[in-house]
Amino acid sequence: MRYRAQISYVGTNFCGWQNQPNGVSVQEILENRLSIKLQQEIQITGCCRTDAGVHALKSYFHFDYEHELPIDFLYSMNHLLPFDIALRDAVLVNSDFHARFDAMERSYIYKLHGRKDPFKQNRSFYFPQIRDVDKKVLEEAALIFKENREFEPFCKTMSDVKTKVCELNDIYWHFDLVNDEYEFHISANRFLRGMVRLIVGASLQFGLGKMHIQELRESFRTQCPLSKPWSVPAEGLYLKEIKYSE
Incomplete structure (x- = not known):
């Protein structure tokens, strides 16, 4: 099953959205915390690639997970995430949904x-x-x-x-x-x-x-x-x- 998640973050402490060899990215933190919460390796695809220091009021990513999300998913994830990243929502979407390529604006x-x-x-x-x-x-x-x-x-x-x-x-x-x-x-x-x-x-x-x-x-x-x-x-x-x- 594919899920679309909405997040907000302050980009000051990150090297950008995308994983980088020389710094901590928003993507890296999210994949790590999702993998801990769901107890399997989770990879995510973001809607865009913000640079180091850029913030997001409303951003999205998608990920695949073959089960229903736990009832306490949002609460637990926000407990695991650092103060400068907040998970706002996670909803089930079509299996062919793509956070980046399906964005209209x-x-x-x-x-x-x-x-x-x-x-x-x-x-x-x-x-x-x-x-x-x-x-x-x-x-x-x-x-x-x-x-x-x-x-x-x-x-x-x-x-x-x-x-x-x-x-x-x-x-x-x-x-x-x-x-x-x-x-x-x-x-x-x-x-x-x-x-x-x-x-x-x-x-x-x-x-x-x-x-x-x-x-x-x-x-x-x-x-x-x-x-x-x-x-x-x-x-x-x-x-x-x-x-x-x-």
């Missing part, structure tokens, strides 16, 4: 704050220059991103994906000027490696006047990198939600 949020706040450490990007960013330019850049489908300039180098086409469904900024907090929201059918952080970094560069917005249009036309690409830190990035057809 993925949504991310990037959080920034301009006022120093120790309680936001590793949960938001502290960026004092946020007050100098032209909000109209941020919104203009968002419209240009929305109009395009080929995102070669906004993909980390050495990526082995076959296509750089992404269908953006929504993209916008939310400004809380009272508290100096900005949020960037983006949803698409898929994302390239490092894409969201490169988009946020480019938007801030345009908003600060370090690059002209026309360069963004030219970059999409030629599919060449920007003159000053910037990948903002991982700490502000959150996987917000994954949508499935069911």
Whole structure:
């Protein structure tokens, strides 16, 4: 039988979602605790591969287990898991369900704050220059991103994906000027490696006047990198939600 599980996690202490030889991953912890609880080796497949330091408000994975889950499954798993990973739900799904390939839409949020706040450490990007960013330019850049489908300039180098086409469904900024907090929201059918952080970094560069917005249009036309690409830190990035057809 195949199960789909929903989790939330703070990515600060992990090398990312996927198992790595040089650090502890979210996947490694989950597989270890599931194997302990279910008393057999369990392997899981995630809906996406977040980088080191990236958080998830709502993420999913699937795993196979030939029995009904114990009644105390959620309680026991959350007791076994570290404080920065929470198992929210686990439901029986069709045997051909795939957490990654069946996802219809993925949504991310990037959080920034301009006022120093120790309680936001590793949960938001502290960026004092946020007050100098032209909000109209941020919104203009968002419209240009929305109009395009080929995102070669906004993909980390050495990526082995076959296509750089992404269908953006929504993209916008939310400004809380009272508290100096900005949020960037983006949803698409898929994302390239490092894409969201490169988009946020480019938007801030345009908003600060370090690059002209026309360069963004030219970059999409030629599919060449920007003159000053910037990948903002991982700490502000959150996987917000994954949508499935069911």
